[in-house]
Amino acid sequence: MASTSQQTAPVIDITMPWFGMDIGGSLCKLVYFEPKDITKDEADSEVETLRNIRRYLTKNSAYGKTGHRDTHLQVHEMGQNWRGTAHFGDAATACFMASPLMEDVYIRGRKGTLHFIRFPSSEMVNFLALAKSKGMANLVTTVCATGGGAYKFEEDFRREVNMKLEKFDEFDSLLKGLQFADAQNPSECYYWASPTDDTCCTKINYDFSNPYPFLIVNIGSGVSVLAVYSPTNYKRISGTSLGGGTFLGLCCLLTGCNTFEEAIQLAAEGDNTNVDKLVRDIYGGDYERFGLPGDLVASRERRSKVSRQDLARATLVTITNNIGSIARMCATQEKIDRVVFMGNFLRVNPIAMKLLAYAMDYWSKGTMKALFLEHEGYFGAIGCLLQFHNDGDIKSQVLASLKYGVKMHFIQKKKEKFSLILPASSIHLAPCKFKNEETERIQCIFPPTWYSNVCNDVCAHSDQSCCGKRKRQFNNVCCQDENEEESEDTCDPCQSQRSKSVCKQPVCSQKGGSQSTCSKCYAPATKKSRRGGAAPCPKPRPPVCSRKRRKGPPKSVYDDYCQLCPQTDAEDDDEDQCDIGYKSPIPRKKTPNTAESYANIVLHYLSKLKGLFKSARERNNDSSSYFDGEKYDPISKSILKKGIRRSGYSDSDSENKQKVYDIVNAALQYGCANDIIEKVGNYFLVKAKSPPQKVATRRPTPGPDYFRCASCKNLSKFATRRKSVVDLRGKDKISSKFRRHSTYYDDDYGRTTPTRRKRSASNTSVVNYCPKCYSRMKSNRRL
Ligand SMILES: Nc1ncnc2c1ncn2[C@@H]1O[C@H](COP(=O)(O)OP(=O)(O)O)[C@@H](O)[C@H]1O
Ligand SMILES: CC(C)(COP(=O)(O)O)[C@@H](O)C(=O)NCCC(=O)O
Incomplete structure (x- = not known):
């Protein structure tokens, strides 16, 4: 079997057309993503119809009588662009020509070009007929759509071209599209300088x-x-x-x-002044008292000879x-x-x-x-495309992974949305310009509409995110109740709404902005921040863990451990209460914003998978890094042996295994850990050395290794030579303090049980004392 290390795992079936549609009152806007990284396998599996549709869409710039492709929004083309030279000066042209538009954009981990097509909504019938003639009806696709027409024409789409419209709110889509376009295209947003002066505008x-x-x-x-x-x-x-x-x-x-x-x-x-009545037509000049200039249109009336x-x-x-x-x-x-x-x-x-x-x-x-x-009317359609129809599948995967605790490190579910926690909290999401690979990866997994109310802008430039919601799980700042109503007030720098009950801990890492206090947590801003600088609020965040944990040992290997405090975590958060404020013995480190940090998270969960196969590996005396029943030879990159016996697993274990397996597989597919893990056949190969895993430490219990001191009742480890004393039960010289313990019988495992046996010479037993008590007794009582 070929190694997968070189290839980028396909995220979503690229062979289906990726469309986003905004069907408005006047125009239907269609954004088409043309994949540019299509693999040979994908190309081979692509049906003829699809290839034809792609060719038709990308090779033409006019469709029928009324359909147009706005090529100038896709790529800069000298001469083709109406903005190019006709209307603006050199500076404007230079600025425009220098900026990339929508070629080589990444969506869901795939690289491609966005095409912008429009036609009058009134031509929908013709459009559907055209689509039908191109064979669209045979593809049975789902298309994300927004705008009023997504509702109005839903049935027509289904009937004519077998197409299901996945409907999204038009303003949600508009906003997502705007964020995406601004993140992709550095010169998306502009303003007009000297707008009234045609020569230097x-x-x-x-x-x-x-x-x-x-x-x-x-x-x-x-x-x-x-x-x-x-x-x-x-x-x-x-x-x-x-x-x-x-x-x-x-x-x-x-x-x-x-x-x-x-x-x-x-x-x-x-010339509108031939039609309009101006202030000067009424006043003879400006109406100065109220600042109305003479050339302001006072009223509109139709004059003769216009x-x-x-x-x-x-x-x-x-x-x-x-x-x-x-x-x-x-x-x-x-x-x-x-x-x-x-x-x-x-x-x-x-x-x-x-x-x-x-x-x-x-x-x-x-x-x-x-x-x-630049992309004036296409944001709704772009936003739609980003919510590609396969999201449904991803969403269920993410939900499943949350349920099994797999992605809790960096996702939390808030109502119908997911918010990204660490390491994503330190990642720049759109519209921040400082995009990086990780951003794209995370965006691949989570469509923008699933992000919760996170602050993407100001937080982006430092690990010290000002948005508490993202870091809620780590209880750094602003831990908000999930069901809480949000107040009108906003956090100044990020403008995310804040809750009335946020920040019971008066700490914050955010910039103070121009306010004298941080509007999120009320901590006073520093002088520097009051001047508008970037100083963080003065108080450090306490390293506390808010996660609820189960008291007692884990039920199985699938119990989730709180990553901050090494206690077992409850499956049902509501039932078992964690000690809020329990100090984490693990210092919270800044999670590096690297591909490796993602990989480490996945690796951590891989260890769960590994755990399931532990016994199988031990039985087979095999310690290589694979987690399924096939042996892999890293040199020949082939599977040597198949079918290691998997007896000894319960049904629930194999069910859990399958779930974790699916999730790790998905993470790999979305490029989260490709550098470190490789999937070959039915197993995962760890390419690099796994990072040390945080192992939940259990409190020692009396047993073969530990005993309970008969005096101080603390647990101590048995030394090679156990320190035991013979309780002479009345014949001894032990003081009353120690004699009290003589009424108890300590068994071999240190379990202390009251004895009902009568005192007698034969009633002697081994009593264990910790070294400290033993030496104290020995020196004080000359034992
Ligand atoms: N080719 C065009 N055909 C019709 N209207 C156009 C065209 N180009 C620009 N417009 C203007 O754009 C408006 C529609 O804008 P748009 O953002 O697409 O809104 P809607 O979603 O309501 O269709 C029209 O009312 C018209 O003023
Ligand atoms: C109803 C609409 C949201 C539809 O959006 P459109 O297709 O015009 O882009 C929009 O036309 C609108 O907001 N009309 C104004 C309604 C009003 O406030 O009077």
Whole structure:
């Protein structure tokens, strides 16, 4: 059998098409992931239909009459990009051309290119017919979909192309897509400098790595305004029906144009002042007292001799200004100063973007910033794609692994979501720009929607995460009750909501920000942090373990051990209470953010698997590093012997074995421990030396090795020569203190039982004393 060490284990069946769909009121956005790391085996197993579909999607840029692929959002192509040179100065072009877009992105551990396709939602029937003609119906696929159309067209998809729509919330998807795009594309976010001056107006990159809080104004058919406080904490605060749909509808009616592109083209050539009545038309100049400039549109009215162009421009300006005004009010109300505008209304629409940029800046007196994004209207579809349909399988695996304690090191389940604990807590998740391999790995396993309310941004730059939720299991900070209602207050740096009862321990590692106290734990911020520096709060975190543990010995090898204190952990957390505050004898170390740290975790659980085969290995006098019934020769890389007898296991053992086996296998598949473990055939081979495992230490009990001192009752280890004294029962010279013990009979194992036998010369027995008591007795009583 060939070694698997060189190959990347396929995570999910790549041979099925990976689509994310956002079916909106006007446009259907389709994001397609084209795999670039397809192996020969995968290529061979791929059916002809799929190959054709891939070729059709990636080789064309127009589909039917109304479908288009936005190639400029996938890769920069000189000349093809409308932003390239036509509208902007050199600086803007240079900035744009320098940035990578969506080629060679990693999703679920697979490398590929994202393709961005759109067509009018009204063409859904034709789209389905096309998909059917390409053989989609034979594939029986599941596609993640969002937007109103995911509900509206669900039945049509099933009927026409045998496709199941896995539906996701459109704003959840929007946010996930935005985080992903920003993490992938360094120049995703930008703003307009000098928006009113056509000659020097430039597009400048905006570093969006620490974005919270911000406002999203999604201008699609209608407009939705979301206030976003953290990657998963947001609310829809407002909206208006006067959006892109209104503009297009009005413009078509007023000018007789037919398409959005035509409407924008007309608007670019028109002058809205020919239509609009300005403040200066009424006041003769500015209305200074209330700061209304003369060229502000006072009202909209149709005058004589206006061109189609003027009408288009006036419609565009009207709709845009109205949205800008709502956005500004929302931002003021929420005390947010960054407003991100997105949605396809902004597609090929620099007039609207510049107007918004100017309006936000002017009316906020420079305190608010309008931000824009390259992939304007595709975030919902991207977010959907990230929630690829096989997630269901992964989710059940993760749930199973949590149940058996396998991944408790780095995952915890919070309601319907999972949050990542160590070592993931020190890992940069999107939208942080400092991505690394581990981030991708963890993101491969856990789709973004499963992340709990974690702080991804500020925590990312240090191990001292400010978000208590992630470290809850380690009880470092802010241990929040799972079912607790969260308050409105937010943690300043990360903007994650905080609980009213957080931080019973007044400790925190987070930055104080501009507050005088840390808003999460109320610990005073340092002077440095008050100045906005990055000093951590002064108090150290106590190394306590909050995990509940079982009292007494473990039931089986599958009992979970608390990793902090070496006590056995309860299967059911609610039943057995751990001593909260029990000091960990194991110093908590900063977990290095390396691939090895993942591998070590997996190795730890592999040891459980190993445990099951221990007896088999011993019987076969075989100590090599494999865990299943096949012997492996690392030199020839082949299996030498098959079928080691596996007698002596109970049914539950083999059931457990299978579960742990599955989980370790899954972890390997997702690339968690490929450097150290290799799967060959039906077993795992440890390639590197396993790290020392934390072994749960049991308290010594009286037995062949230990005895209980008849005097002090402490347990002592038997020396090679046992120190015993003969209790002469009345004939001795032992003081009353020691005589008290003579009424007890200590057996060979140190068990002390009261004796009912009468005193007699023959009633003598061996009594064990610890060396300390023995020597004390000997010296004091001349024994
Ligand atoms: N090719 C196009 N066809 C129709 N509308 C377009 C087009 N390009 C941009 N738009 C604008 O984008 C709006 C739709 O934006 P989008 O973000 O896709 O919202 P929705 O999800 O409601 O479809 C339209 O109302 C229109 O103003
Ligand atoms: C209903 C919608 C969320 C649908 O999203 P869309 O397809 O427009 O992107 C959106 O059109 C909207 O928020 N409309 C505004 C409704 C209002 O607040 O008046």
